[in-house]
Amino acid sequence: MSTTTTTKPLPEHPDWLWHNPDPKPSYDAIVVGGGGHGIATAYYLAKNHGLTNIAVLEKGWLAGGNMARNTTIIRSNYLLDESAAIYEFALKLWEQLPEELDYDFLFSQRGVLNLAHTLQDVREGTRRVNANKLNGVDADWLSADEVAKVCPIVNVSPDLRYPVLGGTFQPRAGIAKHDHVAWAFARACDRMGVDIIQNCEVTDFVKDGNRVVGVETNRGRILAGRVGLTAAGHSSVLAARAGFRLPVQSHPLQALVSELNEPVHPTVVMSNHVHVYVSQAHKGELVMGAGVDSYTGYGQRGSFHVIEHQMAAAVELFPIFARAHLLRTWGGIVDVSPDASPIIGATPVENLFVNCGWGTGGFKATPSAGWVMAHTMATGEPHPLNVPFTLERFVTGALIDEHGAAAVAH
Amino acid sequence: MLLIPCPHCGPRNETEFHYGGQAHVAYPDRPDLLSDDEWAEYLFFRDNPKGLFAERWVHGTGCRKWFNVVRDTVTYRIEAVYRLDQPRPELTATTGGAR
Ligand SMILES: Cc1cc2nc3c(=O)[nH]c(=O)nc-3n(C[C@H](O)[C@H](O)[C@H](O)COP(=O)(O)OP(=O)(O)OC[C@H]3O[C@@H](n4cnc5c(N)ncnc54)[C@H](O)[C@@H]3O)c2cc1C
Ligand SMILES: [Zn+2]
Numbered sequence: 001m002s003t004t005t006t007t008k009p010l011p012e013h014p015d016w017l018w019h020n021p022d023p024k025p026s027y028d029a030i031v032v033g034g035g036g037h038g039i040a041t042a043y044y045l046a047k048n049h050g051l052t053n054i055a056v057l058e059k060g061w062l063a064g065g066n067m068a069r070n071t072t073i074i075r076s077n078y079l080l081d082e083s084a085a086i087y088e089f090a091l092k093l094w095e096q097l098p099e100e101l102d103y104d105f106l107f108s109q110r111g112v113l114n115l116a117h118t119l120q121d122v123r124e125g126t127r128r129v130n131a132n133k134l135n136g137v138d139a140d141w142l143s144a145d146e147v148a149k150v151c152p153i154v155n156v157s158p159d160l161r162y163p164v165l166g167g168t169f170q171p172r173a174g175i176a177k178h179d180h181v182a183w184a185f186a187r188a189c190d191r192m193g194v195d196i197i198q199n200c201e202v203t204d205f206v207k208d209g210n211r212v213v214g215v216e217t218n219r220g221r222i223l224a225g226r227v228g229l230t231a232a233g234h235s236s237v238l239a240a241r242a243g244f245r246l247p248v249q250s251h252p253l254q255a256l257v258s259e260l261n262e263p264v265h266p267t268v269v270m271s272n273h274v275h276v277y278v279s280q281a282h283k284g285e286l287v288m289g290a291g292v293d294s295y296t297g298y299g300q301r302g303s304f305h306v307i308e309h310q311m312a313a314a315v316e317l318f319p320i321f322a323r324a325h326l327l328r329t330w331g332g333i334v335d336v337s338p339d340a341s342p343i344i345g346a347t348p349v350e351n352l353f354v355n356c357g358w359g360t361g362g363f364k365a366t367p368s369a370g371w372v373m374a375h376t377m378a379t380g381e382p383h384p385l386n387v388p389f390t391l392e393r394f395v396t397g398a399l400i401d402e403h404g405a406a407a408v409a410h
Numbered sequence: 411m412l413l414i415p416c417p418h419c420g421p422r423n424e425t426e427f428h429y430g431g432q433a434h435v436a437y438p439d440r441p442d443l444l445s446d447d448e449w450a451e452y453l454f455f456r457d458n459p460k461g462l463f464a465e466r467w468v469h470g471t472g473c474r475k476w477f478n479v480v481r482d483t484v485t486y487r488i489e490a491v492y493r494l495d496q497p498r499p500e501l502t503a504t505t506g507g508a509r
Contacts, residue, residue, distance in 0.1 A: 237459075246458075247454040247456070249456060250458055250483075295412070295486075298484050394454040396446070397446075
């Protein structure tokens with residue numbers, strides 16, 4: 001872990017990232033939704049499966065959804081085996097992607113601290129550290145003093161309402177610059193011949209019996225052998241169009257940044273109990289987030305008291321933030337599943353596949369979600385990593401109950 | 411912050427309430443007869459419309475009563491509030507509605 005990453009000069013924005021082609025009348029495969037997961041799916045369809053006559057259809061602009069609204073935390077320290085496997089696979093991909101995509105998207109392995117404030121938190125944290133180690137995920141349990149060594153600005157005084165009793169630390173975790181990640185994948189897709197089509201909203205599906213054969217869009221009908229939905233907060237709206245239901249609820253999730261500050265925060269700190277998570281972007285903003293708004297919503301904004309709550313938590317944990325100023329707040333629409341785990345695989349409609357339910361924590365999984373979704377679409381069979389994450393698990397009862405099991409939901 | 415008109419207490423801040431999800435989801439009449447698919451529907455599948463949505467709220471720090479709300483999930487505007495013993499009012503979407 002080092003702070004040098006926050007002071008090195010920012011890379012130049014490369015020109016000519018991708019073209020803006022008109023849609024062709026037909027493709028071998030179509031990916032609906034140009035967020036991180038959609039663009040990564042297209043990348044691995046082309047790279048791993050040789051499918052290049054494909055298109056990503058995005059109703060707005062590339063990464064205009066959750067992809068460039070998230071707080072960019074990347075980690076793999078999940079409790080359950082199924083989750084640890086898919087998130088750790090993603091982390092390994094993150095470690096090679098800057099070179100593979102030839103694009104420095106500021107992936108910074110500055111570690112993630114998950115603080116414990118109650119005896120229950122301590123038990124959960126130590127258990128998770130043990131589970132992580134058994135799954136080959138780097139993890140350590142730190143005492144409060146050790147927490148202060150990793151992140152000196154955290155208030156570890158026993159006088160807090162919820163004092164810091166320790167925490168878990170994953171050194172390989174970190175952050176990346178989310179919009180650059182999307183652009184890096186997009187440039188690579190474009191070079192392999194993938195059509196990235198923005199301002200193209202899918203409004204309906206063309207079916208032959210129970211088989212999908214194309215989509216209707218605001219730019220006309222486009223036929224396709226296979227269709228993959230990677231529409232995050234709008235997944236259930238699209239599923240309803242295709243004639244089936246998904247067990248997800250769309251909620252606003254907000255985040256915020258301060259104005260630019262000197263580098264003060266060397267790592268990422270998450271606290272489930274007082275509920276805030278904070279990192280400092282390379283440019284210097286403090287980036288903070290917390291939980292979803294309780295109600296469902298498609299408005300990309302939430303209620304102010306949720307922001308107030310996370311600011312109170314932040315100032316308690318980091319007294320030095322008291323004089324920082326809030327610069328911007330925003331919201332995304334996250335699709336939360338009943339067990340807080342994603343749904344990736346086949347749907348009741350033939351040749352229509354879905355990747356959704358990543359809720360508040362799917363940025364970190366961008367590469368693995370794309371990898372397994374591409375595998376599922378190309379071969380018609382799930383990749384071993386997404387076998388457990390089927391839609392059927394809500395019928396069989398084989399849930400992957402990360403709700404309460406993971407460090408926090410992000 | 412939503413301003414929620416409790417049918418018993420009048421308009422109050424959202425922070426006085428808790429959200430209860432989709433309204434009108436009845437407990438199955440004969441749970442012993444339900445198939446696995448029907449159990450899955452009852453337990454895990456809820457409507458998630460972009461537009462009007464009938465949902466439950468409880469006035470936790472007020473009268474502590476549950477009631478129903480029809481809210482537009484795009485504008486967040488509350489279009490109707492009604493007691494649990496009243497039927498869902500018929501409304502037509504003013505915004506995105508059936509999109
Ligand atoms: C405030 C916030 C903070 C978060 N913090 C973290 C974090 O720290 N770490 C983490 O791992 N995750 C985090 N997440 C979650 C993460 O952002 C999401 O899980 C992930 O981005 C979802 O995948 P995506 O990038 O493909 O989604 P999106 O970028 O939302 O992509 C979906 C795309 O589908 C498009 N679309 C929808 N309907 C249609 C249609 N009909 N036709 C065509 N296109 C359509 C949308 O316009 C959108 O661009 C956060 C999310 C938010 C909102
Ligand atoms: Zn009341």
